[in-house]
Amino acid sequence: MAKITFVQPDGASQTVEAREGDSIMQTALAHSIDGIFAECGGAMMCATCHCYIDDDRTGSASEGEEDMLECAEDEVRGTSRLSCQITVTEGLDGLVVHLPVPVE
Ligand code: FES
Numbered sequence: 001m002a003k004i005t006f007v008q009p010d011g012a013s014q015t016v017e018a019r020e021g022d023s024i025m026q027t028a029l030a031h032s033i034d035g036i037f038a039e040c041g042g043a044m045m046c047a048t049c050h051c052y053i054d055d056d057r058t059g060s061a062s063e064g065e066e067d068m069l070e071c072a073e074d075e076v077r078g079t080s081r082l083s084c085q086i087t088v089t090e091g092l093d094g095l096v097v098h099l100p101v102p103v104e
Contacts, residue, residue, distance in 0.1 A: 035099035042084035074100035
């Protein structure tokens with residue numbers, strides 16, 4: 001288990017227990033975290049699982065992930081990631097995931 005904290009654009013945060021082997025996206029859906037939709041189910045085809053993570057432990061986005069991030073509807077930053085592409089490990093305990101501002 002690893003504790004992951006999701007932070008909404010207004011600063012509200014929720015810390016949840018994540019199962020190792022699940023993706024950050026699956027963790028968010030399992031805990032009904034607002035802002036992660038995952039329309040493609042983790043196939044890296046939608047960018048509706050976009051989030052911001054400023055933590056070296058998650059490595060960097062693959063080329064395919066970077067390409068898909070260009071399709072994200074919300075603001076893409078240097079810390080942008082697709083949450084379906086990050087697998088939870090015990091080493092990610094304490095990870096903080098910021099959610100983007102929803103597009104109107
Ligand atoms: Fe669709 Fe991550 S869930 S790209």
